Amino acid sequence: MNISRRDLFKFAGISVAAAAVSGCTAATGAAPGAQNATSKMLGKHQVVIIGGGWGGLTVAKELKKIDPNFDVAIIEKNDSFMSCPFSNCNLGGIKGVSLSTLTYDYSQAVEKNGYGMLTAVVTGIDRENKVVYTSKGGVGYDILVLAPGIDYNYKGQFPTWDAAKIAKARRVAPAALVPGGEHVALDRMVKNMEEGDVVITVPAGKYRCPPAPFERASMIANYMKNEGLKGKVIILNETAEVAKGAAFKETWKDLYAGVVEHQDNCKIVDVDFDKKEITYVQTVFANKDDVEGVKTTKTLKYGIFNFIPHNMSNPVIEMAGVATTPDGFKKVKMATSPEKPVSFATATDANVFAVGDVVGHAIPPSGQSAIWSGKECAKEIAHKLHGKSYSVASALPYKSANVCYSMVNGNPEEAIMVNHEFMVQGPVIGSKGSVPKGDEAGNKFRSTGLGKATRDWYKGAMRDLFS
Amino acid sequence: MDRRNFLKVVAGATVIAVNPSLIRGNLYAADGALYQTYEKAQLVDAAGKPIKASALAKEVTYIFNYPYASTPCMLINLPQPTDKEVTLKSDSGETYVWKSGVGKERTIVSYVAICTHQMTHPTPNDSFIGYVPKAKKTMAYDKSGIIVCSSHLSAFDAGAGAKVLGGAATQPLASVVLEVAADDTIWAIGVLGQDKFHDYFKEFRPELKEFYGGPAEAKKLVSISAKTVKLTEYSKEIIQY
Numbered sequence: 001m002n003i004s005r006r007d008l009f010k011f012a013g014i015s016v017a018a019a020a021v022s023g024c025t026a027a028t029g030a031a032p033g034a035q036n037a038t039s040k041m042l043g044k045h046q047v048v049i050i051g052g053g054w055g056g057l058t059v060a061k062e063l064k065k066i067d068p069n070f071d072v073a074i075i076e077k078n079d080s081f082m083s084c085p086f087s088n089c090n091l092g093g094i095k096g097v098s099l100s101t102l103t104y105d106y107s108q109a110v111e112k113n114g115y116g117m118l119t120a121v122v123t124g125i126d127r128e129n130k131v132v133y134t135s136k137g138g139v140g141y142d143i144l145v146l147a148p149g150i151d152y153n154y155k156g157q158f159p160t161w162d163a164a165k166i167a168k169a170r171r172v173a174p175a176a177l178v179p180g181g182e183h184v185a186l187d188r189m190v191k192n193m194e195e196g197d198v199v200i201t202v203p204a205g206k207y208r209c210p211p212a213p214f215e216r217a218s219m220i221a222n223y224m225k226n227e228g229l230k231g232k233v234i235i236l237n238e239t240a241e242v243a244k245g246a247a248f249k250e251t252w253k254d255l256y257a258g259v260v261e262h263q264d265n266c267k268i269v270d271v272d273f274d275k276k277e278i279t280y281v282q283t284v285f286a287n288k289d290d291v292e293g294v295k296t297t298k299t300l301k302y303g304i305f306n307f308i309p310h311n312m313s314n315p316v317i318e319m320a321g322v323a324t325t326p327d328g329f330k331k332v333k334m335a336t337s338p339e340k341p342v343s344f345a346t347a348t349d350a351n352v353f354a355v356g357d358v359v360g361h362a363i364p365p366s367g368q369s370a371i372w373s374g375k376e377c378a379k380e381i382a383h384k385l386h387g388k389s390y391s392v393a394s395a396l397p398y399k400s401a402n403v404c405y406s407m408v409n410g411n412p413e414e415a416i417m418v419n420h421e422f423m424v425q426g427p428v429i430g431s432k433g434s435v436p437k438g439d440e441a442g443n444k445f446r447s448t449g450l451g452k453a454t455r456d457w458y459k460g461a462m463r464d465l466f467s
Numbered sequence: 468m469d470r471r472n473f474l475k476v477v478a479g480a481t482v483i484a485v486n487p488s489l490i491r492g493n494l495y496a497a498d499g500a501l502y503q504t505y506e507k508a509q510l511v512d513a514a515g516k517p518i519k520a521s522a523l524a525k526e527v528t529y530i531f532n533y534p535y536a537s538t539p540c541m542l543i544n545l546p547q548p549t550d551k552e553v554t555l556k557s558d559s560g561e562t563y564v565w566k567s568g569v570g571k572e573r574t575i576v577s578y579v580a581i582c583t584h585q586m587t588h589p590t591p592n593d594s595f596i597g598y599v600p601k602a603k604k605t606m607a608y609d610k611s612g613i614i615v616c617s618s619h620l621s622a623f624d625a626g627a628g629a630k631v632l633g634g635a636a637t638q639p640l641a642s643v644v645l646e647v648a649a650d651d652t653i654w655a656i657g658v659l660g661q662d663k664f665h666d667y668f669k670e671f672r673p674e675l676k677e678f679y680g681g682p683a684e685a686k687k688l689v690s691i692s693a694k695t696v697k698l699t700e701y702s703k704e705i706i707q708y
Binding site: 065417419457 | 558584585586587593595606607608609617618619620621622632633634635637666670704706707708
């Protein structure tokens with residue numbers, strides 16, 4: 001998408017409004033004669049990364065590690081970081097885990113790794129002139145990396161809902177896949193819970209961290225058990241797919257019988273947030289040849305609603321105007337060629353790369369996948385800047401590219417895990433997962449060893465990003 | 468150890484520290500890059516008796532702390548001779564050569580047991596890193612007989628200088644340079660590869676205080692001998708996938 005003059009004014013309008021509301025004004029690098037926040041250029045960097053999450057931080061760190069002379073800057077809207085991975089342990093009341101366990105400042109990472117960071121909201125991208133517009137001004141680039149993460153597609157899922165209803169949904173039934181206020185709100189709701197059931201929805205299509213809703217159900221059930229709360233945790237799954245399914249289901253049967261209840265094929269029709277009532281249609285299929293099924297409309301009262309709507313690429317992707325897949329998520333189409341069958345460059349623009357949730361590769365949208373991708377993406381960019389060539393395919397197949405744990409019990413601490421191998425799969429990077437039995441005898445999926453590994457994994461991952 | 472032997476050890480260590488080129492072991496960096504000699508230390512068992520190379524059980528992970536009082540290293544007697552002259556690359560892009568295993572059949576190897584990914588290491592409480600015997604399966608790789616860190620499933624080739632086979636690690640484990648003397652005793656003399664000791668001391672201050680008394684104690688250099696025990700004796704719980 002080339003930004004037209006009119007679009008530019010639109011961005012400018014948004015940005016000025018945002019600045020007025022928050023009371024912030026751009027402070028540095030104002031170009032003489034700048035008319036407003038967006039038309040002013042703040043400067044230019046060799047590599048600009050949009051998003052200071054798992055993927056973006058890794059690309060920045062790796063680039064500086066490969067060549068300290070690279071001029072790398074991250075644009076991130078938040079001034080501190082909160083981790084979504086491991087956050088369910090906080091909801092579960094796991095010993096020593098709190099919101100502060102999940103929270104990191106960016107200062108140490110910037111100081112230690114030597115990249116720059118601009119705290120600003122991206123308002124537009126002009127690929128033709130290689131400029132990212134932000135709430136604080138424009139930033140030029142040679143190479144742009146898109147690592148903006150996800151957004152929620154309430155509008156696509158509920159076309160009849162108005163903005164006020166969507167805003168209410170965000171307030172009173174937080175999805176808590178995008179860290180920050182949503183996680184704080186859900187934490188408050190769970191910790192103040194007295195009675196009623198907790199309902200968690202699982203969206204169809206690609207969404208961030210596929211095991212998250214199921215781990216969350218297990219952890220909230222653990223919390224309720226410890227607090228002596230009577231309610232249930234009901235999972236309304238839009239499909240019948242459960243990531244690490246056998247392992248979760250074994251745990252629910254063993255530890256949370258009558259507490260965690262998983263319902264397949266439940267499509268949410270409407271929610272009355274005042275009455276705390278969900279209306280959904282459940283389809284029951286007689287067998288695997290039955291494609292029609294029998295549909296029943298049901299209503300469900302809730303005490304707490306963790307409403308996870310359909311996910312989609314963050315709007316930054318649309319601003320960049322790169323080609324995306326036709327599904328609801330709008331994954332970024334990735335470059336492919338005979339020399340480089342798979343890549344983190346976008347199909348649309350050789351100077352624009354993508355990592356993290358938004359990639360069009362068939363790899364899980366997880367924290368560790370983003371780190372793995374970030375390292376490979378950095379290698380591609382570094383070679384390009386050095387005038388050389390690097391193919392990600394040369395690193396594939398790659399064992400244990402993604403390792404992901406889910407804590408399922410608090411006393412003793414027990415977890416389950418999945419391990420993915422990545423490989424070239426046609427024009428994209430594909431993955432194959434396996435869920436092992438965790439205990440020594442191979443009887444159960446969950447084990448205390450995996451519980452310890454969950455903590456160790458998280459600490460290691462945070463060292464990867466921040467020290 | 469009598470006084471005379473003690474002096475001999477100290478003297479020997481001094482010579483080596485002054486002139487690394489005199490090292491007669493067959494496991495060291497050919498070009499000297501990323502190679503650091505430390506005081507020579509003899510590997511002894513829990514009772515203080517010298518460990519004999521030929522008496523090491525096959526495919527068992529032994530742990531000794533070296534070159535610092537708090538930095539754990541693995542000692543493994545592999546089922547087959549190692550590769551020779553393996554060229555390895557550190558994260559900073561430097562290449563170095565890992566010569567081979569030691570012992571009569573070149574089967575004995577030693578690596579710093581601090582994962583080069585994010586420094587997961589054995590503690591008295593638990594261990595996620597160790598050798599996976601050939602008969603045991605691992606999640607991390609399609610063959611066993613390798614070293615696995617089960618925190619992020621990094622896999623290292625035990626018989627090839629701990630070269631990375633898979634997982635989150637991007638550089639080999641640092642190796643401990645060993646010598647096997649004519650009397651079959653084993654000596655640690657230096658560390659090859661990019662160690663993470665500095666970061667380790669910084670990152671694990673609370674743990675080092677708990678297990679070793681404080682940063683100064685943790686950073687004491689090992690001298691004369693290093694107690695070597697099986698990993699199962701070193702850590703209460705072994706976590707391996």
